[in-house]
Amino acid sequence: xxxxxxxxxxxxxxxxxxxxxxxxxxxxxxxxxxxxxxxxxxxxxxxxxxxxxxxxxxxxxxxxxxxxxxxxxxxxxxxxxxxxxxxxxxxxxxxxxxxxxxxxxxxxxxxxxxxxxxxxxxxxxxxxxxxxxxxxxxxxxxxxxxxxxxxxxxxxxxxxxxxxxxxxxxxxxxxxxxxxxxxxxxxxxxxxxxxxxxxxxxxxxxxxxxxxxxxxxxxxxxxxxxxxxxxxxxxxxxxxxxxxxxxxxxxxxxxxxxxxxxxxxxxxxxxxxxxxxxxxxxxxxxxxxxxxxxxxxxxxxxxxxxxxxxxxxxxxxxxxxxxxxxxxxxxxxxxxxxxxxxxxxxxxxxxxxxxxxxxxxxxxxxxxxxxxxxxxxxxxxxxxxxxxxxxxxxxxxxxxxxxx
Numbered sequence: 001x002x003x004x005x006x007x008x009x010x011x012x013x014x015x016x017x018x019x020x021x022x023x024x025x026x027x028x029x030x031x032x033x034x035x036x037x038x039x040x041x042x043x044x045x046x047x048x049x050x051x052x053x054x055x056x057x058x059x060x061x062x063x064x065x066x067x068x069x070x071x072x073x074x075x076x077x078x079x080x081x082x083x084x085x086x087x088x089x090x091x092x093x094x095x096x097x098x099x100x101x102x103x104x105x106x107x108x109x110x111x112x113x114x115x116x117x118x119x120x121x122x123x124x125x126x127x128x129x130x131x132x133x134x135x136x137x138x139x140x141x142x143x144x145x146x147x148x149x150x151x152x153x154x155x156x157x158x159x160x161x162x163x164x165x166x167x168x169x170x171x172x173x174x175x176x177x178x179x180x181x182x183x184x185x186x187x188x189x190x191x192x193x194x195x196x197x198x199x200x201x202x203x204x205x206x207x208x209x210x211x212x213x214x215x216x217x218x219x220x221x222x223x224x225x226x227x228x229x230x231x232x233x234x235x236x237x238x239x240x241x242x243x244x245x246x247x248x249x250x251x252x253x254x255x256x257x258x259x260x261x262x263x264x265x266x267x268x269x270x271x272x273x274x275x276x277x278x279x280x281x282x283x284x285x286x287x288x289x290x291x292x293x294x295x296x297x298x299x300x301x302x303x304x305x306x307x308x309x310x311x312x313x314x315x316x317x318x319x320x321x322x323x324x325x326x327x328x329x330x331x332x333x334x335x336x337x338x339x340x341x342x343x344x345x346x347x348x349x350x351x352x353x354x355x356x357x358x359x360x361x362x363x364x365x366x367x368x369x370x371x372x373x374x375x376x377x378x379x380x381x382x383x384x385x386x387x388x389x390x391x392x393x394x395x396x397x398x399x400x401x402x403x404x
Contacts, residue, residue, distance in 0.1 A: 041068035042099075042178050042235050045091040045124070046319045052292050052306035053269065068095075069235045070269060070296070071177060074225045078185075078240035078256045079273030084288040085239045086110075087312040088273070089180045092237060093149070094121040094316065098128060101177035102148040108160060109183030112151060116314075123315030148175075157191035157217070160184070164224045167232070176234050184221075185240040185257035192217055215262055222266030238267075270294035272304060278322050287320055288312055 043050055043066065054067035069075050069092060077085050089105075096103045098121065105112055150172070154160040160181075163171065172179070192214040208216070229236040241257040254274075270293045278287045288311060291304035309322030 040071050041066065042071065042092055043068040043095045044088060045095060045317050046290070046308055046310050048306075048319060049290055049308045049310075052308065053295065055296055068092075069178075069237060071235045072229050072233055073268035073296075074222065074229055074236045074238065074266065075269040075271070076238045076240055076256070076267045077271045077273060078242055080242050080254060083273035083275055084290070084310070084312050084317070085273050086182065087288075087317055088290070089182065089237060089239055090117050090120050091124075091317050092178060092235075093117060093180060094124040096178040097121055097148055098124050099177070100148075102150065102173045102175045104150045104152070104172055104176055104179045106160065106163065106179070106181045107151070107153045107183070108155065108181065108187035111153065112182070114151075117149075118146075119314055120316045148173075150176075154187070157187055160187060161221065161224070164221070164228055167228060172228075172232065174232065176232060179228070179234055179236045180239065181225075181236070182239045183241065184238050188214075188218065188221075188258055215260060218258065218260050219262045219266075222263055226266060267294060268297050276309075278309060278320070280320065287322060288317075289322070 041050070041053070044053070050067040052067075053069060077088060079085055093103045093105060094117070152163060152171075154163055192210070194211070194214070225236050225238070228234070242254045243257045243259075244252050245255045246252055256270075272291050272293055274289050274291075275286055276289055277284050279285075280287075287309040289307055289309050291307040293300055293304060307322070308319065310317045310319045
């Protein structure tokens with residue numbers, strides 16, 4: 001008592017208020033939530049994608065159970081520029097607002113367009129009213145929806161860490177069902193870029209290498225997101241960018257911008273977004289595709305499963321028919337010249353031209369894309385994963401970190 005009268009109370013506690021333990025749930029409430037799918041999922045607006053996000057459910061099944069993004073988990077949606085990541089995030093936000101829940105949107109790289117969100121929300125509300133044949137006044141409910149939407153701009157990594165590590169009832173309300181973090185990978189890669197020469201850096205500074213600092217930061221962020229999703233019973237959706245990775249056998253492939261092992265283990269569900277061509281009414285049109293790579297902490301057997309096609313419009317996203325098997329057959333690698341009975345003499349003899357297997361490993365990293373490139377944010381080591389870079393670095397002992 002004397003101590004507090006002299007020094008006062010501690011206002012710099014680093015324990016997140018109200019998130020020290022999981023909320024208490026009675027048995028009856030748990031059973032009711034199992035029966036009510038709307039309380040455990042946030043719909044994406046695409047029926048087949050909602051079904052694929054439920055365990056033990058495949059695309060095309062006749063199950064009428066509603067699904068979507070699982071609440072209480074961290075879901076990552078990644079893909080190249082223009083693949084529809086923001087459009088899917090806006091549709092998730094509109095569906096959550098129409099359900100009467102609060103939504104938190106965090107900008108890390110690009111500013112959210114409120115006019116676009118308002119158009120998607122109004123269109124979603126109109127479709128629901130027409131389906132339910134209700135005469136609700138749309139203008140009266142729009143004010144309630146806008147009051148339940150919380151928008152923050154965290155353009156630095158410390159601001160984001162402070163927001164997700166110490167959430168308050170004013171910043172993130174208890175009725176929040178969805179938290180969307182846009183372009184988190186750009187913020188992480190700009191603040192903690194991948195190291196180029198970790199061995200030299202660790203020797204000169206006598207402390208943790210940049211790769212070790214990046215790993216510690218990613219572990220702290222993903223743990224904070226998991227704690228936030230579990231304690232608030234909300235779905236945390238992270239919109240990530242992509243990078244180019246070189247393989248000696250398969251060439252260049254796209255991978256998530258943040259591909260460290262600690263981040264991979266912390267993500268419960270992962271969706272990949274890309275675009276392709278599809279036939280619609282005898283016309284070849286471009287469609288947006290969303291595929292499942294990880295569900296409930298388990299990686300899928302295939303690289304991409306349950307591919308669903310949709311189109312992006314001003315009033316939201318709409319599912320379109322798509323034959324995935326036909327596209328995958330067309331996307332196969334071309335046959336070798338020797339398999340077509342048109343073999344050119346000595347065409348497969350690499351020894352005559354001085355080729356060696358070591359030449360492929362010595363090739364430099366590919367140049368950045370010339371349009372819509374996100375490799376500029378990632379640094380120069382775009383051809384290597386984070387785990388490969390960390391293996392080349394010298395481990396730092398505890399004594400050296402204490403001296404630092």
